[in-house]
Amino acid sequence: MSKSAPKRRMITSALPYANGPIHLGHIAGAYLPADIHVRHLRSTGEDVLWICGSDEHGAAITLRAKKEGTTPREIVDLYHEEMQKAFTGLDISFDHYSRTSSPKHHQVAQEFFRTLMEKGGFEVKTEEQFFDEEAQQFLADRYIQGTCPSCGHDGAYGDQCEKCGKTLSPTELVNPKSTLSGSTPVLKPTTLWYLPMGRHEAWLREYIVEGKLDGQPHHDPKTWKAHVLGQCRSWIEGGLESRAMTRDLDWGVPVPVEGAEGKVLYVWLDAPIGYITATMEWCEARGQDWKDWWQDPNAELLHFIGKDNIVFHCIIFPILLKEHGGYNLPTNVPANEFMNLEGDKISTSRNWAVWVTEYLEDFPEGSDAMRYVLTAIMPEQKDSEFTWSDFRDKVNNELADVLGNFVNRVLVLTKKYYGGEVPAAPAPEHLTDTDRALLDALAAAPDKIGGLIQRHRYKEAQLEAMNVARLGNKYLTEQEPWKLQKTDPERTATIMHLTCQVVGNCAVLLEPFLPQTAAKLAAACGLADARWADAQPDMVQPGTTLEELPILFAKIDDDTVA
CATH class of the missing domain: 3.40.50.620 (HUPs)
Structure with a gap:
């Protein structure tokens, strides 16, 4: 389309x-x-x-x-x-x-x-609604409870069963009771404005199922979630009934019609x-x-x-x-x-x-x-x-051990070896296959993560953003610059330059998910105004003095979440 x-x-x-x-x-x-x-x-x-x-x-x-x-x-x-x-x-x-x-x-x-x-757009109808004689009030929505006709849950409300999610009307409830007095309500006539949804079935079906509006392409229904489309189709195929658009209540937007006192939208x-x-x-x-x-x-x-x-x-x-x-x-x-x-x-x-x-x-x-x-x-x-145990494990094993540990090691080593300044970029001919693979991953990450976000796949997008930190952490661990600093300072500088780039990219790519952490990383790397398009393998300029950061994520002990 x-x-x-x-x-x-x-x-x-x-x-x-x-x-x-x-x-x-x-x-x-x-x-x-x-x-x-x-x-x-x-x-x-x-x-x-x-x-x-x-x-x-x-x-x-x-x-x-x-x-x-x-x-x-x-x-x-x-x-x-x-x-x-x-x-x-x-x-x-x-x-x-x-x-x-x-x-x-x-x-x-x-x-x-x-x-x-x-x-x-409305039908004005006088119909019988539940009325609490003790409270002298019509019972709309949450003022009435009973047994759900769909799942049998005893605590369903007059507008919805919170157990199965089915949308209801009060008269559908089995054994209805007033939530005001606990009494069994009686039916009493009242005048309400109804939305005749059945009139709209034809265009709604085209809109939901085909993504068309007035015969023209409107959206791609394939991008909608299956459970959203399924629930909409179920409603339409079951036949849309008129639904009251006003209530007999004294709190709300008053119905702007003469003689409609005591009624709200x-x-x-x-x-x-x-x-x-x-x-x-x-x-x-x-x-x-x-x-x-x-x-x-x-x-x-x-x-x-x-x-x-x-x-x-x-x-x-x-x-x-x-x-x-x-x-x-x-x-x-x-x-x-x-x-x-x-x-x-x-x-x-x-x-x-x-x-x-x-x-x-x-x-x-x-x-x-x-x-x-x-x-x-x-x-x-x-x-x-x-679960609190999963919360503890994700904070400790992923945020603290992967992201926090990686950033801390990069900042500490850069401070130790270069006084905190990002070392110069290596000449292309000095890059190893492992270096190039890391740079390629950085180059691909913004489009991959952004595409997932725009397709509403946020779990996967965050996983990919964290994978940038995981790649940097793995690269740093395997390259072991602390063993090379004295014997091969040029290689050490390459490793540290590339890991500084990973930290800088994390400042942008993690911002939708971890805004406070991303802001700290951006400030540390001199990237306070960086945007999505700035996420590149060479975004952190050589010579930039990296600011020190406190521990990003403190570990959570068992007693804290017990």
Whole structure:
């Protein structure tokens, strides 16, 4: 499929619910892969904008507020700040982080709703919904629990079963109970606005299966992950049903229709529009036009999410964008699977999770270590598992013993032999086959690693980036310059020159994965402004004085992770 490269790349990560802290599963799912991707794009000079923000509406937030005897506003304000601390602590480098409870977002979301309504994009229907007579409230989404009709899990919610991931409606639950009072709800009529998704099946099928939009090539579906395509096909082939886009709640974006008091926009109409609001905010602060990112055909839209959000980003949000008109649709949605913890599914309700802020309290210098481990086990195609023993082993055996040890040896030996100055480059005729093989590997690494990143193969990309350090470490160990310094100083200089080049290349090639470590290496090698294209076999200039560095990665003992 021939399609010119985009001028701008609009990147989004799923808006995290502001009803609880961020755990490692969140990071591995939608934020770390996007950060790696965006860091590489920035380093290659691409025009990229990455936005995110707190999703501050929905039943889960109001339910938590009721249980804790506080207000939704106090809940979202608390977690809006805490989530940003978690992201900052792991060097997640959003260009802009917004929030959906802002007046700006309410205005944008309401205008979007009005446009859809004016275009006949909704069906207004009065239907029976569950109602809690004790609490005197309609029960939307998380206000109701029961048995999942698909897997039999007893704790399924009215919008989704968290065990099997199936998207549900409250009336599908077996033995439903109100989460407010514990009572059995009754059915009571209410008027809601529905999105008639069935109208859109034909073009959605072409868009998902063939990568075409309005009969024209839009994206290559072969680049989409199999589980994303599979879930989308399953929804479409099963027949898309109308879905309510409003809720009977008192917290959220009010439905902008006369007589609709006590009704708000459904969170999955409200939240993705938050991407647009965040872009507007970023552009307004810089005098740019937000439409260049969302409505220009030369811009590309990419969503990073977890697999539980596939249907919303691949089916519902594209319907909303197309029905509104004028918006770009995503060219890829590289959703990750789930990450488990020590043999069990991560559960916020059971407090079975590694909370990022707590991890950073225990490991205040541990951003790169955790990023490395999470990338190494990233659930790109299937569920993965985090264990503390694996964390310890990867930090000790790979980061400390390979990368840290190699860099330390190069800096120490360069200091000892040459006062810290990078020795002169060897004449080509003095290079051995082993030297040339190392140089060839350095020359090939940027394209290999970059290609893997752009194909969303982050585990493999990080492995290849670390392989550069492994090659340097192996080369240094086998060449043994400490045995040659007195008898063959010219050969020693060649070895040390080449290993200095490896360290310099690591400063660039590891930056998407280990930004703090890469910055230290870049500063040590005089490469503070180096970009991806600068990664070359001769990037570190002879005569450069290498700065000393402390130990890059301290080893973790068994007691620390027990």
